[in-house]
Amino acid sequence: MTFVSDITLRNFRSYTEACLNGLASSFVVLTGANGAGKTNILEAVSLLSPGKGMRSADSQDFQNRSFSDPFWSVFSVTQTQYGSIRIGTGRDSQKERRSVHIQGEIVKSQTMLSDYLTCLWLTPQMDRLFIDAASSRRKFFDRMVFHFDPGHAGRMTRYENAMAQRSRLLKEGQNSPAWLDALELQMAQSGVAVAAARVMFTERLQAVCRTRENAAFPVAQLALSGQLEHLIHEGRSALALEDEFKAHLQSSRSEDAVYGGAARGPHKSDFLVTYAAKNMPASQCSTGEQKALLIGLVLAHADLIRMERGAPPILLLDEIAAHLDEVRREDLYKLLGQIGGQVWMSGTDLYLFEKVRGEASFFEVKNGQILSLNHA
Numbered sequence: 001m002t003f004v005s006d007i008t009l010r011n012f013r014s015y016t017e018a019c020l021n022g023l024a025s026s027f028v029v030l031t032g033a034n035g036a037g038k039t040n041i042l043e044a045v046s047l048l049s050p051g052k053g054m055r056s057a058d059s060q061d062f063q064n065r066s067f068s069d070p071f072w073s074v075f076s077v078t079q080t081q082y083g084s085i086r087i088g089t090g091r092d093s094q095k096e097r098r099s100v101h102i103q104g105e106i107v108k109s110q111t112m113l114s115d116y117l118t119c120l121w122l123t124p125q126m127d128r129l130f131i132d133a134a135s136s137r138r139k140f141f142d143r144m145v146f147h148f149d150p151g152h153a154g155r156m157t158r159y160e161n162a163m164a165q166r167s168r169l170l171k172e173g174q175n176s177p178a179w180l181d182a183l184e185l186q187m188a189q190s191g192v193a194v195a196a197a198r199v200m201f202t203e204r205l206q207a208v209c210r211t212r213e214n215a216a217f218p219v220a221q222l223a224l225s226g227q228l229e230h231l232i233h234e235g236r237s238a239l240a241l242e243d244e245f246k247a248h249l250q251s252s253r254s255e256d257a258v259y260g261g262a263a264r265g266p267h268k269s270d271f272l273v274t275y276a277a278k279n280m281p282a283s284q285c286s287t288g289e290q291k292a293l294l295i296g297l298v299l300a301h302a303d304l305i306r307m308e309r310g311a312p313p314i315l316l317l318d319e320i321a322a323h324l325d326e327v328r329r330e331d332l333y334k335l336l337g338q339i340g341g342q343v344w345m346s347g348t349d350l351y352l353f354e355k356v357r358g359e360a361s362f363f364e365v366k367n368g369q370i371l372s373l374n375h376a
Contacts, residue, residue: 003342027360217296226269312341
């Protein structure tokens with residue numbers, strides 16, 4: 001089992017320094033008024049995994065702007081299958097990005113963090129997922145795929161970079177057939193690989209969803225709306241699809257020169273969720289049903305990671321209990337206990353977390369200070 005036992009923040013967001021030590025391997029609960037800094041702590045934990053954290057922020061955004069010291073850091077002691085591992089991250093003094101240290105050594109790539117832990121999160125801003133634009137759902141879904149398959153982010157980056165270069169050439173009217181051919185080949189290869197990873201992940205996640213039927217968090221029916229994804233799901237070979245996609249890109253150069261980007265491709269796909277029992281698209285469900293479906297998806301994803309890797313992820317659930325009734329809260333805590341990983345939860349009211357009091361580390365966040373409530 002993997003869990004954070006100690007974490008220290010320096011010059012991070014609203015904190016000059018904050019330490020949480022001796023953390024439970026099950027639940028860590030942060031309570032306090034709105035704006036007290038609870039989410040900042042969850043965000044710091046999220047940076048122990050690859051990426052830009054739970055708020056998708058740039059390195060300079062983490063800096064505490066009340067002080068002249070421009071360098072922030074997050075340091076943790078994490079218990080893993082390899083023993084106690086020291087993981088740290090902070091602002092690089094020479095480049096505008098964050099650096100990562102594992103056991104005191106700077107690592108070349110953030111993806112190495114995936115060898116030790118995975119963080120999944122759910123924030124109030126994600127409650128609009130099913131009614132927001134397709135790009136929001138695509139980003140949410142691709143992040144789920146990445147946590148399951150770390151190579152997915154690199155394939156997506158290669159595809160987007162090639163598409164951006166192709167778009168620039170077409171808009172500038174540069175007659176560079178060889179260069180365009182090379183970029184379109186890269187788009188075809190990376191794009192089909194992205195679509196294939198999405199299809200494989202959807203099938204595995206769907207299988208887990210079907211085993212997690214629960215009255216509080218209904219089963220979701222999952223689907224992808226992209227053309228490449230559809231053809232892969234139908235059994236078309238990757239090589240044939242690469243050739244077809246490349247040919248389409250070549251034939252659409254004049255159109256793409258006008259509108260930019262590409263008219264087709266995995267950057268246009270959508271992640272579709274349906275309330276299975278009602279056969280109702282999530283976008284048409286009530287606010288409460290959408291929240292329940294979203295929580296169910298995150299729990300299914302956590303369960304999939306647990307089954308595939310032998311260890312559950314760390315879950316970061318910001319204001320998770322605020323809009324759940326007592327029955328759903330109790331069911332949620334039971335399901336989280338069954339998954340078995342460390343769960344960080346935040347909320348304004350202590351009573352919302354009474355059901356986990358005997359097995360959790362409790363902290364009150366107030367005026368930039370963190371007070372342990374376990375012995376209060």
